Amino acid sequence: MKIPAEAPLIPPEIIADHARLAAEIAAHDIAYHQKDAPTVSDVTYDRLRQKLLALEADWPGLVPERGVGAPPVESFGKVTHRVPMLSLGNVFEDGEVGEFTQRVRRFLGLGSDVPLAFTAEPKIDGLSCALRYEGGHLVQAATRGDGAVGEDVTQNVRTISEIPHQLRGNVPAVLEVRGEIYMRRDEFVALNERQIAQGKPAFANPRNSAAGSLRQLDAKITASRPLHFFAYAWGEISHLPAHSQHGMVAYFASLGLPTNPLMKLCENDAQMLAHFRMIEAQRASLPYDIDGVVYKVDDLDLQLRLGFVSRSPRWAVAHKFPAEQATTILRDIEIQVGRTGALTPVARLDPVNVGGVIVSNATLHNEDEIARKDIRIGDSVRVQRAGDVIPQVLGPLLELRPEATKPYVFPDHCPVCGALAVREHDEKGVPDAVRRCTGGLTCKAQVVERLKHFCSRNALDIEGLGEKQIEFFHAEGLITTPADIFTLAERDRKTLRPLRNREGFGETSARNLFAAIEARRDVPLNRLVFGLGIRHVGETNAKRLARAFGSMEAIAQAKLEDLLHIDGIGVVVAEALQAFFAEAHNVEAVEALLQQIKPQPMPEPLNASALTGKTIVFTGSLELMTREEAKAQAERLGAKVSGSVSKKTDLVVAGPGAGSKLAQAEALGVEVISEAEWQQRAAG
Numbered sequence: 001m002k003i004p005a006e007a008p009l010i011p012p013e014i015i016a017d018h019a020r021l022a023a024e025i026a027a028h029d030i031a032y033h034q035k036d037a038p039t040v041s042d043v044t045y046d047r048l049r050q051k052l053l054a055l056e057a058d059w060p061g062l063v064p065e066r067g068v069g070a071p072p073v074e075s076f077g078k079v080t081h082r083v084p085m086l087s088l089g090n091v092f093e094d095g096e097v098g099e100f101t102q103r104v105r106r107f108l109g110l111g112s113d114v115p116l117a118f119t120a121e122p123k124i125d126g127l128s129c130a131l132r133y134e135g136g137h138l139v140q141a142a143t144r145g146d147g148a149v150g151e152d153v154t155q156n157v158r159t160i161s162e163i164p165h166q167l168r169g170n171v172p173a174v175l176e177v178r179g180e181i182y183m184r185r186d187e188f189v190a191l192n193e194r195q196i197a198q199g200k201p202a203f204a205n206p207r208n209s210a211a212g213s214l215r216q217l218d219a220k221i222t223a224s225r226p227l228h229f230f231a232y233a234w235g236e237i238s239h240l241p242a243h244s245q246h247g248m249v250a251y252f253a254s255l256g257l258p259t260n261p262l263m264k265l266c267e268n269d270a271q272m273l274a275h276f277r278m279i280e281a282q283r284a285s286l287p288y289d290i291d292g293v294v295y296k297v298d299d300l301d302l303q304l305r306l307g308f309v310s311r312s313p314r315w316a317v318a319h320k321f322p323a324e325q326a327t328t329i330l331r332d333i334e335i336q337v338g339r340t341g342a343l344t345p346v347a348r349l350d351p352v353n354v355g356g357v358i359v360s361n362a363t364l365h366n367e368d369e370i371a372r373k374d375i376r377i378g379d380s381v382r383v384q385r386a387g388d389v390i391p392q393v394l395g396p397l398l399e400l401r402p403e404a405t406k407p408y409v410f411p412d413h414c415p416v417c418g419a420l421a422v423r424e425h426d427e428k429g430v431p432d433a434v435r436r437c438t439g440g441l442t443c444k445a446q447v448v449e450r451l452k453h454f455c456s457r458n459a460l461d462i463e464g465l466g467e468k469q470i471e472f473f474h475a476e477g478l479i480t481t482p483a484d485i486f487t488l489a490e491r492d493r494k495t496l497r498p499l500r501n502r503e504g505f506g507e508t509s510a511r512n513l514f515a516a517i518e519a520r521r522d523v524p525l526n527r528l529v530f531g532l533g534i535r536h537v538g539e540t541n542a543k544r545l546a547r548a549f550g551s552m553e554a555i556a557q558a559k560l561e562d563l564l565h566i567d568g569i570g571v572v573v574a575e576a577l578q579a580f581f582a583e584a585h586n587v588e589a590v591e592a593l594l595q596q597i598k599p600q601p602m603p604e605p606l607n608a609s610a611l612t613g614k615t616i617v618f619t620g621s622l623e624l625m626t627r628e629e630a631k632a633q634a635e636r637l638g639a640k641v642s643g644s645v646s647k648k649t650d651l652v653v654a655g656p657g658a659g660s661k662l663a664q665a666e667a668l669g670v671e672v673i674s675e676a677e678w679q680q681r682a683a684g
């Protein structure tokens, strides 16, 4: 137990209580994480942790010390965000900022003469973090993760001196502050010098080094790293202390939380762009990395009305700084084969510094792009990096072209399995931009890439089964289909060459891997659907399908018209699904998998309401909100909005001037309400 010198004297019985609790929790942690044999229920465990945290909050001098006699936990606990942590849409050009503010006005039905204020602030290049305060005490800190579930980094965040353990002033009972954890540039350089001196790998940039420092299982390492925080948003909050974005940020500052001094309230597009220019001009001299400016609608009532589309708020946008470029030599073009057989050309470059990041690989997009720009191996090429996207080769510098170069010939056979690689044509005879290997599951690259996707973070998310391990298991003939993953442990028990005796594995890592696999037998259905890697079925569509059908079997058997009935699912997706389940080997693979796992139905949306699942038609003119807003509001409540009245319609909202749809509704006996009544129902 460490007690800082400046801490108030803590009664010995409190210290003893704390040590006992910590030891008890540590023992449960070992049982749960390392032995996969929990000794208490989750509820009991959570209570113990809450007790410990409350004690630490009451006595700030009690420094939490993980592992009183216990080895560090093998992984972070998971935290389900009560309010999802979303991302921002991006714009790059000045003109797009005007388009954004116009979109907002149109959605809200505000004319150009109505005042509409926006905040403008730097977009910090760090990692987002949610800090949960209860009664003003910091009780939990979580990373963003996939936006729905993050990692519990409470112990680590407690070591960041800038983040108060106790807020000052009048605080809401529950306040989840969100913001960015970052490392300053000078601190990043100094840390890298230390890393190199100790023979450890250097970090690529301040953001990676902040993330690497925070995500340490041993919080003592985090404590030794310089980390900072800016508060700019919030999640769950028991009551809103302000009505505006800038008011909320000022409130955070009053509680003792660090906020960014460059936030400005802007009254029009011109002021927003002027502030963008001002921040851009300061960028190089700021002590921390930023990659753009974020604009947010200031009025919180308007933010609420605007809501979200997919994963981003309609009320905010990130205006990114222009991409950074550099010149280097293209040494080779490697063709990678993806899980759908797509052949992707990747440039192998002489390493070059592009705006602070060393780049040695970049995308060349596709066959036509290489031909159109006549990019040749040996050329000097311009390379560009913008935000998080993969660096790209823009084109060759012809004046620097060496003599003996030849035009690049794109392969027409798969470099991995040798099968023919073709470009599909659409019904108009236009060739697809992508050339694909026709080898299907006989192509090793496709099999391995599909397995990687199946295990990836937003799919099954099996800890310890990363890309390298999948390549290993596939090469050893131990895993070729998703179902094989779940029979691995059983086969391992019977084999003469168990995993624990193989290179790269030991007793503990083998046991942990099997435990991680075991834990995913009840994976949420949407993750499984996404993990199958069906063309055009990304995360959002996977959620739509899981919610609509409730089981894998129902999705597999769905008819085209059933699929088309689902909001957001169009012909392309529906046909891709049908094509997938028309292939016998896919059906077999899914059936074998379902012998092993029991996918769980998606939980109902948090805001399940009386309108969830209802089909609604808006007709006539709406006076309190725009059509787009009404539709978005209905969808937020889980309802489906349709353009025509039929027997399936549950409710018609009719404004002045309603005509044939209203008549149709009356003829069919469908309930009709006014816009004002709708507002009441929507408010719950």
Ligand code: IVH
Pocket: 085, 086, 087, 088, 089, 121, 122, 123, 124, 125, 126, 127, 128, 144, 180, 232, 233, 294, 313, 316, 318
């Ligand atoms: S607001 C609902 N403000 O950018 C979205 N985000 O691309 C709330 N970020 O995940 C985000 N600086 O990690 C906001 N001033 C700022 C930001 C900021 C950096 C990050 C954040 C977010 C990502 C979205």
